[in-house]
Amino acid sequence: MARDASLPITVRQVAKRYGAVRALDDVDLDIRSGEFLTLLGPSGSGKTTLLMVLAGFTRPDQGSLKFGETEVIRLAPHKRGIGMVFQNYALFPHMSVGANIAFPLRLRRVAKADIARRVDEALALVQLAGYASRRVDELSGGQRQRVALARAIVFEPRILLMDEPLSALDKQLREHMQIELRRLHEQLGMTTVYVTHDQREALTMSDRVAVIHHGRIMQLDAPRRLYERPANRFIAQFIGESTFLPVELADGIVRYAGEAVRVTQTGLPAGRQLLMLRPERLRMLQGAAIGDGAARDNLLRGSVQRTVYQGDSYLIEVRLADGTVVSMRGVSTERALAAIPQPGEPVALAFAPEDAVLMGEDAG
Amino acid sequence: MSARDASWLNRPATETQIPHRARLWLYLLAVAVVTFLVLPTLIVIPMSFSASQYLEFPPREWSLRWYQSYFGSAAWMQATATSVKAGLLTAVVATALGTLAAYGLFVSRLRAAGAVMALLLTPIIVPIILVGIGVFYAYVRIRLVNTLAGLVLAHSMLAVPLVVMVVTSALKSYDMNQEMVARSLGASRPRAFLLVTLPQIKLAVATSAVLAFLTSFDEVVVAIFVSGGDNATLTRNMFNALRDQIDPTIAAISTVMIVLSSALILLAQLLGRSGVRR
Amino acid sequence: MRSDAALNAAGLRRDARAERIALFGLGLPALALVTVTMVIPVAWLFWLSFLGDDGALSLEHYRRLIEQASYARIFRATFEISAIVTAICILLGYPLAYVLSQLPRRIANLCMIGVLMPFWTSILVRTYAWLVLLQRQGLINSLGIRLGLWDEPLALVHNLTGTLIGMVHIMLPFLVLPLYGSMRAIDRDYLKAAANLGAGPTRAFWLVFFPLSLPGLSAGALIVFILCLGFYVTPALLGGGTVIMVANRIASDIEIFFNWGAASALGVVLLVLAAAILLAAARLIRLDRLFGGHAP
Numbered sequence: 001m002a003r004d005a006s007l008p009i010t011v012r013q014v015a016k017r018y019g020a021v022r023a024l025d026d027v028d029l030d031i032r033s034g035e036f037l038t039l040l041g042p043s044g045s046g047k048t049t050l051l052m053v054l055a056g057f058t059r060p061d062q063g064s065l066k067f068g069e070t071e072v073i074r075l076a077p078h079k080r081g082i083g084m085v086f087q088n089y090a091l092f093p094h095m096s097v098g099a100n101i102a103f104p105l106r107l108r109r110v111a112k113a114d115i116a117r118r119v120d121e122a123l124a125l126v127q128l129a130g131y132a133s134r135r136v137d138e139l140s141g142g143q144r145q146r147v148a149l150a151r152a153i154v155f156e157p158r159i160l161l162m163d164e165p166l167s168a169l170d171k172q173l174r175e176h177m178q179i180e181l182r183r184l185h186e187q188l189g190m191t192t193v194y195v196t197h198d199q200r201e202a203l204t205m206s207d208r209v210a211v212i213h214h215g216r217i218m219q220l221d222a223p224r225r226l227y228e229r230p231a232n233r234f235i236a237q238f239i240g241e242s243t244f245l246p247v248e249l250a251d252g253i254v255r256y257a258g259e260a261v262r263v264t265q266t267g268l269p270a271g272r273q274l275l276m277l278r279p280e281r282l283r284m285l286q287g288a289a290i291g292d293g294a295a296r297d298n299l300l301r302g303s304v305q306r307t308v309y310q311g312d313s314y315l316i317e318v319r320l321a322d323g324t325v326v327s328m329r330g331v332s333t334e335r336a337l338a339a340i341p342q343p344g345e346p347v348a349l350a351f352a353p354e355d356a357v358l359m360g361e362d363a364g
Numbered sequence: 365m366s367a368r369d370a371s372w373l374n375r376p377a378t379e380t381q382i383p384h385r386a387r388l389w390l391y392l393l394a395v396a397v398v399t400f401l402v403l404p405t406l407i408v409i410p411m412s413f414s415a416s417q418y419l420e421f422p423p424r425e426w427s428l429r430w431y432q433s434y435f436g437s438a439a440w441m442q443a444t445a446t447s448v449k450a451g452l453l454t455a456v457v458a459t460a461l462g463t464l465a466a467y468g469l470f471v472s473r474l475r476a477a478g479a480v481m482a483l484l485l486t487p488i489i490v491p492i493i494l495v496g497i498g499v500f501y502a503y504v505r506i507r508l509v510n511t512l513a514g515l516v517l518a519h520s521m522l523a524v525p526l527v528v529m530v531v532t533s534a535l536k537s538y539d540m541n542q543e544m545v546a547r548s549l550g551a552s553r554p555r556a557f558l559l560v561t562l563p564q565i566k567l568a569v570a571t572s573a574v575l576a577f578l579t580s581f582d583e584v585v586v587a588i589f590v591s592g593g594d595n596a597t598l599t600r601n602m603f604n605a606l607r608d609q610i611d612p613t614i615a616a617i618s619t620v621m622i623v624l625s626s627a628l629i630l631l632a633q634l635l636g637r638s639g640v641r642r
Numbered sequence: 643m644r645s646d647a648a649l650n651a652a653g654l655r656r657d658a659r660a661e662r663i664a665l666f667g668l669g670l671p672a673l674a675l676v677t678v679t680m681v682i683p684v685a686w687l688f689w690l691s692f693l694g695d696d697g698a699l700s701l702e703h704y705r706r707l708i709e710q711a712s713y714a715r716i717f718r719a720t721f722e723i724s725a726i727v728t729a730i731c732i733l734l735g736y737p738l739a740y741v742l743s744q745l746p747r748r749i750a751n752l753c754m755i756g757v758l759m760p761f762w763t764s765i766l767v768r769t770y771a772w773l774v775l776l777q778r779q780g781l782i783n784s785l786g787i788r789l790g791l792w793d794e795p796l797a798l799v800h801n802l803t804g805t806l807i808g809m810v811h812i813m814l815p816f817l818v819l820p821l822y823g824s825m826r827a828i829d830r831d832y833l834k835a836a837a838n839l840g841a842g843p844t845r846a847f848w849l850v851f852f853p854l855s856l857p858g859l860s861a862g863a864l865i866v867f868i869l870c871l872g873f874y875v876t877p878a879l880l881g882g883g884t885v886i887m888v889a890n891r892i893a894s895d896i897e898i899f900f901n902w903g904a905a906s907a908l909g910v911v912l913l914v915l916a917a918a919i920l921l922a923a924a925r926l927i928r929l930d931r932l933f934g935g936h937a938p
Binding site: 377381382386390391393394397398400401402404405407408411418419420421457461462464465467468469471472473474476477480483484486487489490491492493494495496497498499500501502517518520521524528578581582584585588599602603606607610614615618621622625626628629 | 662665666667668669671672673675676677678679680681682683684686687690734735737738740741742744753756757759760762763764765766767768769770771772773774775777779780781784811814815837843868871872874875878879888889892893896902905906909912913916917920
């Protein structure tokens with residue numbers, strides 16, 4: 001399949017109201033050509049609505065949408081030249097696999113011989129070579145999803161839209177398909193907009209992730225930056241686990257419960273802030289090691305409340321002096337598991353200054 | 365009664381553990397009611413072959429005289445032709461208009477759609493006698509009485525609710541996402557409907573066409589008022605004949621009608637069955 | 643950029659409206675058909691009913707409806723017949739629907755063909771079948787005499803009896819179908835729970851199953867009753883001229899007396915009655931769902 005130059009997508013001031021509800025609230029978004037962008041958010045956040053606006057199935061109340069240089073906001077869906085994969089695959093049950101995939105080619109009056117060749121190529125791409133004559137009801141869920149994918153790309157669209165395509169699959173298949181989709185994207189290079197509510201999926205597959213909530217884009221960043229520097233409390237809680245400690249920033253010094261906390265973040269306003277800690281960025285120190293740790297890292301002293309074994313990792317809940325419970329996560333090695341303290345034992349949680357993330361108090 | 369029968373009788377029939385034996389009267393009653401429903405219509409068939417004027421059962425003498433009387437009569441044949449023509453035209457008009465309406469209302473998200481749907485279903489609720497005399501009154505004024513066109517229009521109006529109900533119910537269990545997908549792949553709305561939706565609701569459309577035909581073919585009251593002369597329907601002439609005396613020819617006509625209706629329904633069922641298998 | 647977006651707002655609104663109209667337009671032909679062939683004629687009848695014999699607006703037709711005893715008799719007869727037919731249909735149809743709902747689906751579907759068959763046979767054919775069966779030399783009478791049940795042939799047709807039999811035969815499927823549907827939907831777990839709590843089969847039926855089947859029963863009975871009110875063919879053919887229901891009177895007022903005023907007034911009353919009963923029962927059935935739907 002030829003690698004056609006893909007298209008960037010420009011969204012400007014797109015708004016959509018349903019009665020009093022603002023499904024999309026003045027959305028601005030720039031998607032780079034060839035990038036894999038994920039729209040991430042909880043249900044009702046507006047991510048699917050935005051995707052539908054891109055596809056042309058939902059007409060916004062206002063806004064501009066450009067694919068490359070072309071304004072498409074008023075263009076009918078079938079003229080936009082996009083490929084789309086839906087959550088429930090929506091394969092045509094009255095057609096065979098091959099006929100399903102050939103459908104967009106037939107619509108575009110491609111010559112019969114070319115149709116057969118391109119259908120086979122598409123099937124090979126999704127690793128279903130030879131399935132052209134099969135019936136739709138003979139396929140498993142994963143296979144159907146791949147046929148839906150083949151159908152969406154066979155006509156070489158410049159843009160690919162996907163609406164939670166993997167949520168109907170079981171966990172193992174889903175993770176396998178995530179890698180498959182990513183591989184396909186790298187091979188074909190088309191601009192891809194992917195919608196999901198699964199943060200892990202978003203972090204795995206995307207070049208950039210846009211977190212959407214209440215119809216607004218809260219943060220648009222590469223996965224790593226999104227995870228390590230969430231812009232507000234909502235994003236921090238939505239992506240990964242987190243604990244929040246209230247801190248005071250005064251005269252350039254951050255204090256928690258009176259003690260100073262060393263941070264590397266700069267440019268923060270004075271006053272009350274939230275200190276976000278990720279469980280895997282905390283180390284557990286006991287006994288003599290506590291003194292050594294204090295030199296480099298910040299320490300939180302408390303006692304062990306509970307331990308939870310979770311297979312590849314373990315979680316220890318520590319109760320601090322002021323009653324706050326902070327969790328730390330450790331990798332399950334024999335040595336680490338053997339060293340887990342008993343409930344009630346005094347311990348300290350250490351975290352590096354660069355692992356401390358401060359953010360404003362509003363939830364976002 | 366063999367041991368096997370006895371044990372079936374003693375087995376519990378429901379969750380409340382009542383044995384079949386205690387409910388035997390219920391089963392017998394149900395069988396009796398079904399017989400009551402089915403038998404009278406079916407009995408007309410063998411009776412129509414009775415040579416006697418009083419249509420005995422079982423016929424003492426078999427004869428085809430009533431069929432000869434039917435097929436040999438120019439008047440009856442003309443009326444039959446009219447009914448078939450009207451039925452076919454009604455099927456075409458009602459199915460086309462009803463399917464389009466059902467689709468348009470289903471897909472449209474206007475609040476008025478509900479009201480329009482209700483309006484389209486009113487022919488079922490309005491007493492047929494009112495429809496009959498009303499249409500007659502109107503037709504007299506616009507000179508549509510005793511015309512095939514007038515009859516087809518009135519019958520189509522009666523059949524449209526059926527078509528709308530059947531097609532709407534098919535659309536409800538149809539995955540509309542497929543039309544969205546088809547449109548995303550490059551099909552305009554009309555093409556998406558024709559290439560993807562219609563093939564999948566064709567059973568419902570075919571069934572409603574058959575129902576529309578039968579609605580017209582079997583219809584009596586409106587036909588009494590609105591069809592006449594050269595365009596009198598079979599049912600109208602049958603009704604008039606029956607009011608005067610019990611003409612045994614009607615038995616032959618009835619048999620033909622029963623066979624025709626059953627054949628059509630069977631056809632619709634077979635179409636549906638084959639559609640699913642394919 | 644700001645002005646760009648605002649411009650699109652107007653265009654987008656226009657697009658939305660165009661699409662709405664196009665889709666709505668698909669239903670327009672059907673709507674036109676029903677309006678022209680039913681709404682307008684019936685409205686015309688309404689109008690006629692308020693036109694006196696001299697051509698001016700008047701209520702004389704309605705006054706005659708109230709004053710003349712024959713009309714009162716006809717209405718009473720129509721209601722009585724409809725009520726009797728509905729009652730018999732319930733007595734015969736409930737057990738049938740019940741048995742069907744307990745059968746495995748495949749067998750039930752097969753039996754349903756028997757119940758549905760009357761639907762695709764013309765009402766004329768069905769009425770005629772009864773005409774032949776119930777006549778003096780008909781099958782019923784000859785069987786009855788042969789089996790020694792009675793000596794003289796009974797007058798089973800050209801009277802009220804024949805009309806009732808015919809109407810029950812035609813209306814029964816209208817009751818059985820919604821009732822069957824509603825019975826099928828009753829969750830077996832309710833009965834299991836009842837048995838578990840100690841209810842015997844009879845009590846479980848009356849306290850649990852029957853109330854849950856009421857919505858379907860009410861719907862079916864309502865349909866049957868309202869359809870009976872407007873019956874024409876069966877009383878005309880099986881009644882022998884002795885059974886006159888509202889529809890028969892309307893027809894004779896026109897065919898014999900050319901009295902459009904009286905006929906349309908009668909028709910209007912019939913329509914209003916049917917509509918009123920429908921509306922009232924619609925409310926009641928909803929209430930029924932509230933109480934009857936949540937069994938213990």
